[in-house]
Amino acid sequence: xxTPAGAGSGLDDLDALALLHDPVRRSLYEAVxxxxxxxGRGEAAEAAxxxxxxxxxxxxxxxxxxxxxxxxxxxERKGPGSGRPAKVYRxxxxxxxxxxxxxxxxxxxxxxxxxxxxxxxxxxxxxxARRAGERLARAYAGEPVERVLGARGYEPYEExxxxxxxxxxxxxxxxxxxxxxxxxxLALCQGLLGGLGDDPGRARLDPRPGECCVALSKxxxx
Amino acid sequence: MLTPMHLAQLNVAHLxxxxxxxxxxxxxxxxxPVNAVADRAPGFVWRLKESDDDPTLTLSHGYGDHLLxxxxxxxxxxxxxxxxxxxxxLPVLRRRREWFLRxxxxxxxxxxxxEGVIPTLAEGMERLGRLKADGPGPEAFTFRxxxxxxxxxxLPAAADVRK
Numbered sequence: 001x002x003t004p005a006g007a008g009s010g011l012d013d014l015d016a017l018a019l020l021h022d023p024v025r026r027s028l029y030e031a032v033x034x035x036x037x038x039x040g041r042g043e044a045a046e047a048a049x050x051x052x053x054x055x056x057x058x059x060x061x062x063x064x065x066x067x068x069x070x071x072x073x074x075x076e077r078k079g080p081g082s083g084r085p086a087k088v089y090r091x092x093x094x095x096x097x098x099x100x101x102x103x104x105x106x107x108x109x110x111x112x113x114x115x116x117x118x119x120x121x122x123x124x125x126x127x128x129a130r131r132a133g134e135r136l137a138r139a140y141a142g143e144p145v146e147r148v149l150g151a152r153g154y155e156p157y158e159e160x161x162x163x164x165x166x167x168x169x170x171x172x173x174x175x176x177x178x179x180x181x182x183x184x185x186l187a188l189c190q191g192l193l194g195g196l197g198d199d200p201g202r203a204r205l206d207p208r209p210g211e212c213c214v215a216l217s218k219x220x221x222x
Numbered sequence: 223m224l225t226p227m228h229l230a231q232l233n234v235a236h237l238x239x240x241x242x243x244x245x246x247x248x249x250x251x252x253x254x255p256v257n258a259v260a261d262r263a264p265g266f267v268w269r270l271k272e273s274d275d276d277p278t279l280t281l282s283h284g285y286g287d288h289l290l291x292x293x294x295x296x297x298x299x300x301x302x303x304x305x306x307x308x309x310x311x312l313p314v315l316r317r318r319r320e321w322f323l324r325x326x327x328x329x330x331x332x333x334x335x336x337e338g339v340i341p342t343l344a345e346g347m348e349r350l351g352r353l354k355a356d357g358p359g360p361e362a363f364t365f366r367x368x369x370x371x372x373x374x375x376x377l378p379a380a381a382d383v384r385k
């Protein structure tokens with residue numbers, strides 16, 4: 001189920017990420033990633049403030065690098081002149097990361113998650129995650145929760161009065177040990193809220209395919 | 223061409239108290255809403271029901287009253303995973319220790335079946351036994367160690383199910 005890192009291109013992680021040094025490519029990538037779904041060339045061009053042709057060129061480079069995926073969406077307009085299906089882009093599921101010098105924290109985290117499971121120490125793991133959230137909050141004192149979650153990589157967005165989280169920062173581990181990792185993530189978010197002086201009860205499990213398992217209700221107590 | 227394959231899954235939970243006891247009342251109350259989520263989940267194919275009329279009834283079987291069985295068929299491992307961990311089922315699953323004993327041995331097993339075949343409970347229990355005895359393999363596996371349907375299609379076990 002997990003897409004291997006950097007799948008679908010011959011570039012290594014560093015070469016692929018180096019493509020984002022170009023400011024146009026970077027804003028196009030961010031526009032596509034922030035949409036959470038399919039983005040057309042025109043839409044991405046507008047968001048990045050460049051021409052459609054230039055946007056198309058750079059978007060295709062990002063697809064070649066495996067940072068984006070492309071597909072086609074049928075034209076809404078029917079009849080003469082409606083033309084070919086529109087090319088659309090979405091963020092690739094594969095992960096890219098670079099650490100210099102090389103580091104491998106996920107491998108160790110995976111082993112530790114197995115240990116928690118074997119010990120049946122889920123409650124202790126959740127308590128530790130809650131404390132970690134409270135500690136993290138100290139670095140963001142006085143900032144709004146939405147911005148803090150954004151800074152932690154959750155990619156929050158509003159929907160129907162609630163704050164949903166588009167990205168799971170612990171994705172690979174959450175696929176391996178969903179029950180443990182999602183419970184720890186919930187506890188961490190609750191600790192973060194509490195540490196920021198917000199109501200920890202706002203965070204609850206409301207999972208959907210392809211997103212973070214946690215969502216925040218907008219106001220206290222509902 | 224190969225017969226399209228579906229995924230069968232059996233889960234065996236060890237109840238902390240009788241199903242009609244006060245300790246299990248909250249769990250029993252959650253059966254209907256959570257089963258409704260399963261029934262409309264993408265990729266859901268079939269599940270064994272005790273009754274079409276009373277959604278609060280759990281499966282009756284001959285393997286001991288302390289065991290609560292879940293037996294279902296899905297179109298892929300991913301569909302079952304998304305229901306299990308990416309739906310309203312997850313918050314309920316999180317509370318499992320309130321109602322079920324923690325077991326050291328495997329309590330859930332999956333295997334591939336030809337599409338259109340309704341597996342039997344006896345076969346599911348046998349697959350779970352195989353998982354306990356031999357560990358995961360193409361004939362009895364888990365989310366953690368999944369096997370592709372193409373690995374199971376060529377096995378004699380897939381043909382056995384047809385009988």
